[in-house]
Amino acid sequence: MPALVAAVLLTVAGATSGGSSAPYGLAAVSLVVGAILLRYVGSRYRSWGYAERQDDLLIRRGVMFARLSVVPYGRMQFIDVTAGPLERSFGLATVRLHTAAAATDARIPGLEREEAARLRDSLAELGEAQAAGL
């Protein structure tokens, strides 16, 4: 998210400051950096993915650090659906899975709200069916 904001700001700054008294070099640099950041944000967006398998949920993310998490349904303690102000304005939500391990970092951001609700319900159902103790 910060990368996205920086990218947008830099591109906009680069594009708009071209005509003003600001040195052209600076404008060009910020334009290039902004473009690179935008590409990075784009590939980061594309890196997110999840798959519901029979016994576990796969979540993939990250460009620089590529992560793939396997969370068994039976290990889920609870599921959060959160939507911040920005997400809400686009009708999106984040689904977050919690296991007993604090290190589990399983979240799926930017889901459509209906999809988030569907995922939450199906995960809760699967979790209940396969629940294993600690």
Add this chain to the structure above:
Amino acid sequence: MSSRPRPEGWQRLHPLSPVVRGGRATIAVFFVLIPIAFGRGTLGNEIPEFVIVAAIALAGFVSWLVTRWRIEGDDLRVETGLLRRQSLRFPLAQVQAIDVVRPGLARMFRVAELRLRMAGSTGTTARLAYVAEHEVEPLRDQLLALARGARFDEELPATDSEPESAEAEQHVLTTVGTAPLVASILLENWWIVVVLVGLLVGFALSPHQVGDLLGGGGFIWALTMVTFVWRRFNQQYRLTVAEGSDGLHLRGGLVALTAEVIRPGRVQAVRIVEPALWRPLGWCRLEVDVAGKQRRKGEGEAQRGQLHVLIPVARHAVGMELVDRLLPDRPRNLSPPPGRVFWKSPFRYRALSWGRSETCVATTSGRVRRVTSWVPLEKVQSLRHVQGPLQRRLRLASVHVDTAGRSVHAILRDRDAAEATRALEELTDLARVARRRPALA
């Protein structure tokens, strides 16, 4: 004891609880009161102190008065608080471990605290502080029996009614001598020794400079270090591990006695730590991890960042023997990572390795302070495959094995990318099979 005290209905804590809980404050109060009692005869000057002491005493008494507990079916219920009334319910089936803690002051008054560690990331701990010393062991056995699934109204096993016979039935596995313990603590924290010796030598050479140093905040540091060493020693003094029918029993302590019971099948991970200076001596420390937050504020700072220490120090073979007992099917063959890991982690690549059996994962890491971790696969919470930019360049990847424990995370660090992917699949499948299997004892 012919008829064991069977708590029916609401029980109160020991009447001396507020005094013990006050701890150092109580001692301070005595120091305030002694000059009043024996001192200058006139009470006029000490009235403010007197009022404060009376207020504290009253607050302690009220908090004792409004606190009560009872066993309700499978739950332990605690009600406490005067203004902000709390009713806490602790399901005994979720108890991870039960500790009996006896700080110095509590031993003086013959009382003990009972601590029930619950699962969950919030790590709530049910505390009964304090219960009379002679009641605490039967109560713990009863709670453990309830936690095992025995009903309250059923007749409890006969061994429970005689604490002595219950003790005898336990099979003592190891106990730690004092000399190795002292040596091990000093060797692990050799820098503290260096600093303290340096201070002493400096003091002999030029008392003034060192005095200035100590005066300017250095004193606090020195005191902190001494406290740290002392706490470690106090907690691990004569720590004994015994195997009972209801789990692993740990007991030990010099001033503050602790006795813990870890229920079978609650061990989330096991690890052996070998600090640098211990290795020439072939010593190791064995730690186990149970679910939930373990050490909370004020609960023994020396152990923060540590786990349940099963054996503070022992020869490597003894440690491995206990590991075998905890995890009978531990992996024997650990495989080292590919040689090109040298370019990523030149120092620790020699220490890295991992292995697995059908039910257990083992990893090693740490060049200086060697850590070997074992995670039973039925306790695996989630698996993560991570590949950083440098790892991608070198065709490497890591697999993290997350457990509910606090700080053991077995990491298959810097494996060949293909091997890591395969390991992720295999471990996912094995963990699923292990979860389905009825829990091992």
